[in-house]
Amino acid sequence: MKFKQIIQRLFAFKKQSPASPQNKIPADKSEKMQKVMAMLANTQEVELTCDEVFAVLDQFVEMAARGEDVSQLMPLIQQHLDMCEDCREEYKILESIVQSAT
Template sequence: MMIKKIINWFMPKKRKMDDDAAMTVKFLKMLEMTEERELSCGEVYELVDQFVELKARGENVEEAMPLVKHHLDLCRECLEEYEALAAALVIEENV
């Protein structure tokens, strides 16, 4: 039942067939990328500043914080938060 709600959310009735196909592919790709252990947006929010600092130091964030990296690959909102923090750090370093 929950999967049906998710599919209906991704594909409302008013969309064109091409849009439906594109959304279906996107949904299936996201399902394919799921891991057994994933972080929530709240958990990523608590860790994103550390992630930004590691990345700024040139460390391999995929090894250091793989769950955060994975979440950022899937979640546009958290990625935007990361990008804003990274940009702020660059500005701060240049002042």
């Protein structure tokens, strides 16, 4: 009985054909996309470059070490540190220096 085989082939072909557009993006990819979108939503109009952050980072660390509310006083630095791994590393280094100095 070849008829059954033909039906099965047709069915298999149908399964392989492109799905509807919203199924094209795999779940993990759309999740990453959402994270990127969330990151973009968090960025404010004014953004600092790494150089600008480096320039005031020691000051920022000293203020934080004094217990000042740096996220209120220097929100842009805080915001940059939240997003930039390089500057966060630098911040941690400076922080450990400041803490060992006091």
